[in-house]
Amino acid sequence: MSMTDPIADMLTRIRNALRAGHRTVNIPGSKSKRRIAEILQQEGYIEGFEWHDDDRQGSISIQLRWVGDQPAIEGIARVSRPGQRRYAGSKDIPQVRNGLGIMVVSTPRGMMTDRAARRAGIGGELVCSVW
Structure with a gap:
């Protein structure tokens, strides 16, 4: 299956x-x-x-x-789903718990955290958030 x-x-x-x-x-x-x-x-x-x-x-x-x-993981959640993909530019990537958590972003340069994507100036698919 x-x-x-x-x-x-x-x-x-x-x-x-x-x-x-x-x-x-x-x-x-x-x-x-x-x-x-x-x-x-x-x-x-x-x-x-x-x-x-x-x-x-x-x-x-x-x-x-x-x-x-x-x-150590208080919460973990899927953001982008197969039926409803969520993409964001580097300036539009949301912060998780005001910066206390991370968002995993799939970019053209591979998967990285939201902070690394903002620093690199690239956006992508918002995979999941962890706090």
Whole structure:
């Protein structure tokens, strides 16, 4: 069975694992999911991730970050959906929680945070927001 929105599935798996109190979560792999995991690690929202290569699509094991007994990710949400894409220019990219969160933006130069896209002066598709 094919999945309509694999990125939304990744975000939902992370959200469900955090609510259940899990330390790791496994998701089916892809290049875009790997890049989102890299961004989450660079920004300090997850401890790390491992790419498990098999002969098919692979999988990603994400180690979630906890500060005491609270998760580092307070909220994670999909912004642009397959049925309703959202694009923004560099000056129109919204801030998440007045700059306390990040927006992952898919640009012609690859996926990056909202701050990096504004600095580079490029816009793109608003993938998801994390706070």
